[in-house]
Amino acid sequence: MTFCGLRESEVYGLKNGDLIPQGGIRVQRSWYKGEINPTKTDQVRKAGFAPGIFDRLLTWITTLPDQSGEGWIFPSERITTPLLPDNVLRRWIYPRLEPIGLDWINFAVLRRTNSTLHEERGTSAKIIADQQGHGLGVHLSTYVESSLARKQAAVSALYSDFLALQAEQAPAN
Numbered sequence: 001m002t003f004c005g006l007r008e009s010e011v012y013g014l015k016n017g018d019l020i021p022q023g024g025i026r027v028q029r030s031w032y033k034g035e036i037n038p039t040k041t042d043q044v045r046k047a048g049f050a051p052g053i054f055d056r057l058l059t060w061i062t063t064l065p066d067q068s069g070e071g072w073i074f075p076s077e078r079i080t081t082p083l084l085p086d087n088v089l090r091r092w093i094y095p096r097l098e099p100i101g102l103d104w105i106n107f108a109v110l111r112r113t114n115s116t117l118h119e120e121r122g123t124s125a126k127i128i129a130d131q132q133g134h135g136l137g138v139h140l141s142t143y144v145e146s147s148l149a150r151k152q153a154a155v156s157a158l159y160s161d162f163l164a165l166q167a168e169q170a171p172a173n
């Protein structure tokens with residue numbers, strides 16, 4: 001989820017049949033507070049996966065009790081429903097993060113981190129927004145946080161341009 005930028009409700013709402021053989025997944029439902037719903041934006045979209053993540057998903061599915069297209073990728077103990085994201089945080093993630101002081105991290109933090117890291121590496125804002133299933137405005141205003149280093153670099157570049165222009169316009173001695 002960290003690398004793909006999906007909402008936790010979308011991740012836990014995935015079924016085996018949602019995998020697209022070319023290395024992606026069809027995001028078409030949400031599993032939120034024990035209810036299956038359409039995605040937050042009511043849109044079905046295709047999300048890309050890195051080959052390594054996609055291969056791990058295919059391997060994971062071979063271990064599941066229901067490997068059919070209707071089986072949940074992350075089934076609960078009952079198999080007929082997916083895991084609840086809050087239970088995953090409470091049972092498996094927070095116990096590992098608490099000893100190192102990172103128990104404040106949640107799925108929203110991971111999603112925003114995904115946006116910011118993509119922005120830092122120069123990924124197109126449109127691609128990030130399409131992958132995450134929201135518009136460009138929401139992406140830029142809510143999900144991306146510019147790092148101090150990038151802000152400093154931008155200001156330094158502008159200041160350098162100013163100094164160069166000033167030097168060009170200075171009277172020759």
